[in-house]
Amino acid sequence: MNTEKAVIAVIDDEESVCKGLERLLRSAGLTAKTFLAGADFLRFLETGRPDCVVLDLNMIPMNGFTVLDRLALSGRKLPVIIITGDDSEENYEHAMNQGIAAFLRKPVDGQVLLDAIDDAVGHAHE
Numbered sequence: 001m002n003t004e005k006a007v008i009a010v011i012d013d014e015e016s017v018c019k020g021l022e023r024l025l026r027s028a029g030l031t032a033k034t035f036l037a038g039a040d041f042l043r044f045l046e047t048g049r050p051d052c053v054v055l056d057l058n059m060i061p062m063n064g065f066t067v068l069d070r071l072a073l074s075g076r077k078l079p080v081i082i083i084t085g086d087d088s089e090e091n092y093e094h095a096m097n098q099g100i101a102a103f104l105r106k107p108v109d110g111q112v113l114l115d116a117i118d119d120a121v122g123h124a125h126e
Helices: 014-028 038-044 064-074 089-097 110-124
Strands: 006-010 031-035 051-056 080-084 102-105
Touching: 006 014, 006 038, 014 031, 014 110, 031 038, 038 064, 051 064, 051 110, 064 080, 064 089, 080 110, 089 102, 102 110
Parallel strands: 006 031, 006 051, 051 080, 080 102
Antiparallel strands: none
């Protein structure tokens, strides 16, 4: 994996998902920063810069699409991988139109996610 020392932001309002993904990422040698709310992640961006974002769509009160919109308005170009339990065609198309790196269905296969992160971070550094 060419993502050595990469910082991956995980935004999901389910604490168990954040903890599970944090363990997975750390086991692969990545640094994970987890956020239970989109607003917390956006505040982090004021001082931090992750190499990739793993983002849940269905969160309350700020959903993943709102996070994507605010990220775009900030002018930051970060690779985003969507993870969702609602992989409807409408959500898929909406996300792809926003230039995401990957769209994965929950529960996420660990190796598929790691491969998507590797690909996203690799393309971001080209």
